[in-house]
């Protein structure tokens with residue numbers, strides 16, 4: 001059934017890919033758009049960019065609203081006109097949260113609370129809270145299931161864990177249909193060059209070295225953005241209220257292995273790796289078990305990692321005019 005959907009943070013990396021998919025025809029196979037009216041609420045921080053939404057700006061079902069999820073009056077007005085909320089808006093960069101966590105608590109925690117209050121007041125049908133595997137913290141072995149304890153280590157991860165718990169409490173206390181997704185590290189085109197893959201690609205394409213934190217043996221699971229979008233749509237359309245769904249990509253690599261692949265894709269030699277002081281509180285290993293979403297909703301990560309990493313590298317090679325100003329503005 002079509003629904004009017006309020007997408008917060010829809011000018012960001014993942015939110016914009018989601019909106020482009022909802023409004024098709026760019027979407028990955030199996031998703032053909034036609035979701036109904038889609039409104040993006042985004043206050044266009046340094047991480048937000050309308051260029052990511054160019055493909056849909058003329059679409060009759062698309063509306064963009066410039067504003068913050070912390071603005072209760074604006075949020076109330078918007079939520080009153082929508083049946084569903086897909087909540088991406090967040091401060092999302094761990095390193096920034098280590099420098100100053102206050103904006104993370106404001107946007108990620110209080111912004112979520114503001115949306116939930118409005119969702120309750122206006123009888124929103126479904127609230128999809130887009131979260132992260134970082135809430136589980138470092139996993140020495142095995143993989144985190146949805147039942148695993150929350151052990152967030154960075155201020156960013158702690159703010160997301162807080163938001164998840166507040167959202168789920170609104171399900172238990174008020175019966176609001178809240179669904180939470182927790183995904184692993186995303187990659188793909190249009191990602192801000194502060195995040196590791198685009199940051200390293202930008203450095204390598206600019207003839208610079210790449211700063212690898214510590215020994216580079218931290219392990220991450222990589223999820224192509226199209227697989228993430230597909231997982232989110234499965235949860236929005238067929239997930240169960242009050243449930244958490246992990247969304248993994250199925251490719252685990254150390255940061256050093258990832259860096260070597262990026263060097264190869266850019267024709268650069270290993271001498272371009274510069275080991276730098278490790279990030280404070282750096283989680284050693286993330287791993288999510290996505291058995292639940294696979295068994296219940298038929299999710300399978302479809303992207304071949306090597307191919308999609310090569311496609312991503314090609315995109316950054318051919319779209320310097322997109323990322324160079326973002327790097328310069330940092």
Ligand code: NAD
Nearest residue numbers: 009011012013014043044045047048068069089090132186
């Ligand atoms: P992003 O930083 O690219 O985009 C965030 C968007 O939110 C930006 O457009 C920004 O302008 C907007 N925003 C920030 N504060 C706002 C506010 N107060 N009001 C309205 N809009 C605001 O982030 P992303 O990588 O697209 O991540 C989206 C969501 O997915 C986040 O909630 C993040 O925690 C989660 N997530 C991301 C990853 C990843 O690998 N990128 C992994 C797991 C989870």
